[in-house]
Amino acid sequence: MTDITMIRAAQARLAGHARRTPLLASPFLDEIAGRRVLIKPECLQHTGSFKYRGARSAISALDADTRAHGVIAFSSGNHAQGIALAAHEFGVPSVIIMPSDAPRLKIDNTRALGAEVVLYDRAGEDRDAIGDRLSAERGLTLIRPFDEPQVIAGQGTTGLEIAEDATALGIETADVLVCCGGGGLTSGIALALEADAPGLRARPVEPEGFDDVARSLRNGRIERNTRSAGGLCDAIITPQPGALTFPIMHRLCGPGIVVSDDEALHAMARAFQRLKVVAEPGGAVALAAALFHADEIVGDTAICIVSGGNVDADIFTTALARFG
Amino acid sequence: MTDITMIRAAQARLAGHARRTPLLASPFLDEIAGRRVLIKPECLQHTGSFKYRGARSAISALDADTRAHGVIAFSSGNHAQGIALAAHEFGVPSVIIMPSDAPRLKIDNTRALGAEVVLYDRAGEDRDAIGDRLSAERGLTLIRPFDEPQVIAGQGTTGLEIAEDATALGIETADVLVCCGGGGLTSGIALALEADAPGLRARPVEPEGFDDVARSLRNGRIERNTRSAGGLCDAIITPQPGALTFPIMHRLCGPGIVVSDDEALHAMARAFQRLKVVAEPGGAVALAAALFHADEIVGDTAICIVSGGNVDADIFTTALARFG
Numbered sequence: 001m002t003d004i005t006m007i008r009a010a011q012a013r014l015a016g017h018a019r020r021t022p023l024l025a026s027p028f029l030d031e032i033a034g035r036r037v038l039i040k041p042e043c044l045q046h047t048g049s050f051k052y053r054g055a056r057s058a059i060s061a062l063d064a065d066t067r068a069h070g071v072i073a074f075s076s077g078n079h080a081q082g083i084a085l086a087a088h089e090f091g092v093p094s095v096i097i098m099p100s101d102a103p104r105l106k107i108d109n110t111r112a113l114g115a116e117v118v119l120y121d122r123a124g125e126d127r128d129a130i131g132d133r134l135s136a137e138r139g140l141t142l143i144r145p146f147d148e149p150q151v152i153a154g155q156g157t158t159g160l161e162i163a164e165d166a167t168a169l170g171i172e173t174a175d176v177l178v179c180c181g182g183g184g185l186t187s188g189i190a191l192a193l194e195a196d197a198p199g200l201r202a203r204p205v206e207p208e209g210f211d212d213v214a215r216s217l218r219n220g221r222i223e224r225n226t227r228s229a230g231g232l233c234d235a236i237i238t239p240q241p242g243a244l245t246f247p248i249m250h251r252l253c254g255p256g257i258v259v260s261d262d263e264a265l266h267a268m269a270r271a272f273q274r275l276k277v278v279a280e281p282g283g284a285v286a287l288a289a290a291l292f293h294a295d296e297i298v299g300d301t302a303i304c305i306v307s308g309g310n311v312d313a314d315i316f317t318t319a320l321a322r323f324g
Numbered sequence: 325m326t327d328i329t330m331i332r333a334a335q336a337r338l339a340g341h342a343r344r345t346p347l348l349a350s351p352f353l354d355e356i357a358g359r360r361v362l363i364k365p366e367c368l369q370h371t372g373s374f375k376y377r378g379a380r381s382a383i384s385a386l387d388a389d390t391r392a393h394g395v396i397a398f399s400s401g402n403h404a405q406g407i408a409l410a411a412h413e414f415g416v417p418s419v420i421i422m423p424s425d426a427p428r429l430k431i432d433n434t435r436a437l438g439a440e441v442v443l444y445d446r447a448g449e450d451r452d453a454i455g456d457r458l459s460a461e462r463g464l465t466l467i468r469p470f471d472e473p474q475v476i477a478g479q480g481t482t483g484l485e486i487a488e489d490a491t492a493l494g495i496e497t498a499d500v501l502v503c504c505g506g507g508g509l510t511s512g513i514a515l516a517l518e519a520d521a522p523g524l525r526a527r528p529v530e531p532e533g534f535d536d537v538a539r540s541l542r543n544g545r546i547e548r549n550t551r552s553a554g555g556l557c558d559a560i561i562t563p564q565p566g567a568l569t570f571p572i573m574h575r576l577c578g579p580g581i582v583v584s585d586d587e588a589l590h591a592m593a594r595a596f597q598r599l600k601v602v603a604e605p606g607g608a609v610a611l612a613a614a615l616f617h618a619d620e621i622v623g624d625t626a627i628c629i630v631s632g633g634n635v636d637a638d639i640f641t642t643a644l645a646r647f648g
Contacts, residue, residue, distance in 0.1 A: 019346060019348075020346070021346075022343060022344070022345075022346070022368070024343075024368060027436070027437070028433075028436065031436075041368075041600075043600040044346070044348060044365075044599070044600055044601070048600050109352075112351070112352065112355075113351070269637070272602055272637070272640070273637075275368070276365075276367040276368055276372050276601060276602040276633030277368070277600060277601060277602065278596055278600040278601065278602065309600030312648075313593070313596070313597075313644040313645070313648030314648075316596070316644065317641050317644055317645070320637040320640065320641055321637070321641070324636075324637030324638075
């Protein structure tokens with residue numbers, strides 16, 4: 001089970017590899033939000049999302065013999081790219097299993113980062129069976145996207161950096177708004193804050209229609225989304241919180257916040273205009289919460305993660321056209 | 325005259341105020357460029373450009389009595405915003421003289437940062453006369469946009485950071501590509517590199533049609549542009565290199581590189597896709613040189629400044645539509 005010792009160990013393994021992202025701010029965003037807003041742009045992380053942290057943490061934690069056989073992941077998105085790059089850096093093979101209808105660009109990018117991409121037919125093939133077969137044949141280690149102790153530890157390094165920077169700024173209390181899918185980033189940050197900045201409280205933020213974490217926290221038990229795909233914020237849509245991540249979030253997090261797809265697009269346009277960073281829709285929900293759900297947030301300061309920036313030009317253009 | 329001692333002093337005055345921008349990179353950009361490319365995103369600096377550094381350096385260097393009377397600048401762009409914010413931080417007045425046909429958003433932004441904006445009619449009024457009158461009446465100090473020793477010193481802090489980060493990465497020789505208008509940033513960086521990383525060489529990069537610095541360096545004397553406005557890269561278009569900046573550039577810089585407006589737009593799209601940062605056209609010319617003028621660059625590594633990100637949504641959308 002992930003604890004602060006594992007997060008600090010992950011930080012040591014990531015040193016010199018993961019980017020130390022800064023905290024950004026703009027007086028124009030403070031004015032919209034009605035409080036000070038600090039933004040941690042993990043879109044600037046390698047591969048364009050925080051997922052590289054967890055991927056490198058997990059791969060670096062394997063013993064060398066196990067690692068040498070390679071790793072495998074199921075993902076068509078940010079986790080895939082993080083795993084591909086981290087495996088490439090260690091010079092070990094990675095296999096990413098993706099649906100054959102995944103966007104061409106994501107397939108190409110993942111291959112370009114050094115991974116072997118295995119495509120499967122969503123309708124007719126069982127991806128788990130394919131994964132099991134490949135793992136058995138080649139001795140690959142499965143790296144899950146969030147419900148994996150060393151992945152949570154890697155994402156938690158984001159929280160150590162927030163705690164350090166907030167302390168340096170004299171910030172003792174704040175809501176820390178986290179874009180939340182399965183809860184790997186949120187639970188990792190919550191553990192780091194508990195240890196290093198206990199006045200800071202993690203708050204998961206989700207898109208409307210996919211508020212499984214907010215409902216699970218409210219009801220004290222894991223609840224599922226009725227839909228498992230289809231929203232604009234695809235990067236952070238998962239069926240339900242993880243078996244490992246939920247108990248951590250339940251113990252440490254404040255209530256979830258739910259934002260609309262339009263609010264996410266609006267936040268993308270403000271991040272473009274005021275911060276000069278590119279946010280993907282799912283990566284913009286925490287900033288959307290800070291800007292447009294101020295009455296649900298406590299305190300003079302809100303800290304937001306922009307969790308990723310892997311967005312197609314057409315969706316980004318839509319955000320600018322509607323809210324530029 | 326600006327020297328390394330002044331740059332180090334400016335760095336001390338800027339500590340805790342200017343953002344320490346990181347070096348970004350992407351294997352996809354390395355592949356296009358055919359060498360390692362490191363990007364320093366000054367678009368993430370306060371007010372969206374490096375200009376804040378020079379503005380705060382100059383205002384902080386004034387004696388307290390002089391500063392208390394306030395400062396004045398002529399600018400409709402990034403220098404205006406840098407001056408407005410830095411003056412506001414010191415609690416002193418700033419007056420920005422802008423043409424009355426400047427974009428509404430730039431006027432509003434500059435006012436929102438705390439400046440008094442005085443508009444003049446380009447056709448019928450003499451802006452220098454207006455500035456002289458206001459300065460005399462109120463005791464304002466003029467802060468020039470580049471030909472000002474403490475402004476050059478402030479921009480030079482960018483070079484100290486590059487030298488420090490390059491040394492930490494073991495980079496001993498590289499061309500450092502700098503988006504160049506009047507030469508404040510280029511000359512400041514050149515002085516910093518001379519002192520702290522003498523194997524790194526500054527190279528000014530300009531847009532086609534406004535290559536006054538490249539021609540001046542080639543011919544060993546200050547030459548003017550035939551046009552003074554009208555290009556896409558408005559942020560870095562000036563009539564000629566400065567009387568203070570040119571001798572520094574002539575002594576220390578490698579040859580200038582000239583890129584097309586299309587190459588600048590293309591570089592903006594690649595910065596969006598691979599770095600997740602927003603570059604304005606003039607802020608993208610150095611990256612354009614690295615990506616599309618590889619044969620004019622020397623060595624295994626190129627370091628590029630993205631000097632600013634203050635671009636309207638419509639121009640950004642054009643870049644994505646054409647090169648996304």
